[in-house]
Structures are given as structure tokens and as C-alpha cells.
Amino acid sequence: MAQRVITQLVSDLSGDEIADGKGESIEFSYRGASYSIDLTDKEAAGFDKAIALYLEHATKTGGRRRSTSAGSKSDYSAKDVRVWAKAQGIDVPERGRIPGEILEQYKSSK
Template sequence: MADRLILVDDLDEESIKDVERIDFMWRGTEYEIDLNPEHLAEYDEALAPLLKVARVKQGAGRKGRKATKPKSETTAETKKMRDWAKANGHDVPDRGPIPREVREAYARAQAESGPSVPPQGTQEDAAEAATQNPYAGR
């Protein structure tokens, strides 16, 4: 059996005939409202003077844009950040975006620890690495 969605007018909370869902944005927040034809006409009338002088924003209508990581961030850096977060008690998913709070905590921890310089090995270490990896030093 198929489910049906019945919209109820949000203003009078009674009308269900020809109710239409309207999406709009105000001051950076997206909203939706369900209106019957009478209330939709009032909505259109109220917006008419503004729409006469308003501009359509370039790229308007695009939905579902994915959050992207900073361009300079590599997969290795993301893995390092996830490993650090898990080791320091932060709840971080194995995939997908890393929460802003975790990124900020990681950045603070990196700033506090100062620049890290990898330890320099001896010539014996380099010779041993070369025998284990035939491509080392090429």
C-alpha cells in the first residue's frame, strides 16, 4: 500500500485542498511553509514589490552541494587528523567530513606542540632501509 503525503496549511492548520509547499531563504536560513491557494496569493502579493527590484542570485537553485575539505588537505593529512582525534577521545567518523570542532582541536594541538622535525637516522639505518626497499635512494 502506498503512503500519501497530505499537506495542511501552516497558517490556518485546517486547509488540505491544493496546499503547496513553498521553500524560501531569509537571512541565511532556509525555511519551508505549506500554504493553501488563498494564503499563497497573500504571500505572492507581499513579495511582489521586493521581487520587482530583486536580482536572481547566480547559482541559485543548486541544492545538496557537498561540503568540501580544504584544497590543500591531502588524504594522508585527513587520515592523520582522524587518527589523532580517535587517540585523543574525539568521536570522528571513519569516512565523510570531519566535524569542525575536531578540526579546530587538532589545529590547536598542532600549534601547541610546535613544529615537528622527523628524527634523522644514521647511515646504518639508511643502509638497512635500502636493503629492505629496492627502490630507496633512486
């Protein structure tokens, strides 16, 4: 016997069925709690409009990384920092992230 399972997305706000491609799930955080809500395209547009004023004045603390203001690489390479640290007798990991205090010492030496 064959079975067919059909999943229907329903708006959490109105209870309306969301046709394929006519809605979205929106994830957001508020006061330390994370939320997800399924909305029709029209409801999602209303959500975007309602939150736009707050987003305009808020400071982004997570999400996708932004490039540096000049769009350039940092003024040092990890290899250079490791070579410098070893020459100074500072124990530095061979791989991975370089501790901030070592970076600061390197920057101040230049």
C-alpha cells in the first residue's frame, strides 16, 4: 500500500493556507528569546513594515558578517604575527586564532 503525505503551510497569524511560494517563515529575536512565524506574503510585508522603524535605529549584533569599512584586508597577516611572536619569545599557537593580547602587542610594536 502506498502513502502520500502532504504538508500544508498555514499562517500562524490568520490561519490561512499558504500556497507554494506565497508565504515565508520569519525568524527573529526579542528580549533574548528566538521566534519563528509562518506568514503569507501580505502578512510578511506588514511585519517588515511594522519593524522597519525599529531596525532603522537599532544596532545589528549578529547575522551575516559585514566587510571592513574600506573593504580591505587587515594590516597584518597571521603568519607575520606568529613569526614576530616567536622572535619575541611569546608562545603562540601554530594554527587557529591568535589570542587578542598577542595581536595587540604585535600592533603596538609597529
